[in-house]
Amino acid sequence: MISISNSREFPVRRPLRTAIAVIGLSAAFALTACGSSDDSSSSSKPTIVTSTNVWGSVASAIAGDNASVKSLISDPSADPHSYESTPSDAATVTDADLVVFNGGGYDEFIEKILNGKKDKPTVDAYELLPPDPSVTGQRNEHVWYDITTVDAVAHKIADELAKLDPPNARTYGDRAATFETQLYGIAQISGKIAADHPNSPVAQTEPIAHYLLVSAGVEDLTPKEFEEAIEEGNDPSANAVATTRDLLTSKKVRALVYNIQTEDKVTEDLRKVAESAGVQIVEVTETLPEGLDYIQWQTRNAEALAKALN
Template sequence: MKNILMAAALLLGLCGAAVAQTQTQSQRIAVVAAENFYADVVKQLGGDRVQVTSILNNPDEDPHLFEASPKTARALQHAALVVYNGADYDPWMDKLLAVSKGEKRTTIVVAQLVGKKSGDNPHLWYDPATMPVVAKAVSRYLVEADPAHKSDYDARLATFLASMKTIDNRVAVLNSHYKGVPVTATEPVFGYMADAIGFEMRNQRFQLAAMNETEPSAADIAAFEKDLRERRVHVLIYNSQATEALTKRMLKLSQEWRVPSVSVTETLPAGKTYQQWMTFQLDALSGALQGWQR
């Protein structure tokens, strides 16, 4: 009899734990982020009180070739919070949200937060000023949705904002050494960060054509090649997720003429936080520029 009672107690305990776990999971705030770097920021701010799904995850694929699926629409339908870039970077999100009606769903469009619109460079996450603004907006939502844990959300926001100073410090050092240095790029992915550093960015018409998937003019291609051949630029920044024929051609020329190249991506690599990702790329850029003398 004693053994039966103990077994029953154990079973009830296990059932209770399972119910508690299910309740804990159901109490987490469901968030969908179109891009995985925004998802990472939400996770840092919400911890185990958020359940985050990201749509664009693979740093080896061109995000411009993404096609939404029914699975994506279902995730949005159950989301309490949706975060996406805007500025025509992820236009499929507007379509998905229109057909996936969610009750009491809050949407954060990053472009609207930072005052960008269609036609502007959409790679907003490379602007050092963007993520603190996004983090504050997400944290405000979390506090409103779950006021009982305000102190935890506030602490996480403070930690996140403090961690962003690492990026700011690296940008400041690069600016002090390389402001005005001419560089070039295959696409304007790194454009906002390049502006923050103070580079003289060349071949911007070529970059816009590549981003918009149109053919650059013969004159723009020739100007790009001349910059590499005559070493008028001190580094080539290229988007390793979009390696079309022209990108490969410019990379080959940079190798032939000994112009250092630095890879950047549009998607957060697996196993890294947003801060680690930005820091890694800034360090790679700093290393590529080491041999340059003012």
């Protein structure tokens, strides 16, 4: 087992992953696609449809040029929670050889399209989420911030593609191993945060980066009522707002993790309060920023958190 932090582990499942031991390799591999590739060159290529470009980037890292990948949501400003699928989306999902989605009610439109299609090969990331002792009750559905789950998704994609395209099975497996090495590089950053700044207090506008904070060993002091209200598009109570503001004005937290994709008057005001108090801002998003692949994105997120706590 490879330790990510003091509370989570990164499981090694296969012998071919011995390259994991070389930490420096994480920067040596480049992922070439962020959510969509052209399948015009060969109609025999397996087709993968993903709910968002986050999972599109993961799928593309495994597919390479041997399979085509299409993401239904690629707009950096889109909110998957409220996305309404179109008839074209439904047709695209129905025609796909493999469907990769987040699950856990996050991208519910995919689950509605898949309803009744029991024979369709799928990868549900939420179902691959390992037990998390830091979470009580319902687990956090933003699983793309959980490195262990993303690793499991990548390997399951490789396994499913191997069934669809047996001649390239080894290639898919090798790409999954390479991708795991890159994920290990991200885990090293969060692990160093946990070692250097144990239990550092932070606040969030929404519980988007929950698993990044868990792996980094920091403590989210934000009232759950506040986070849940913002995530659901509701107005938090005056008491929840006041308590959250006090965390910033009194400098009880060292950073504010801020979702820039779902800003409203409440969160914008909170950011101004944090900036006035000298509390560092760590910007996060729910979908892949333009021009970045998954590894680059999550590396930047982890580095931004480390910088803010320094």
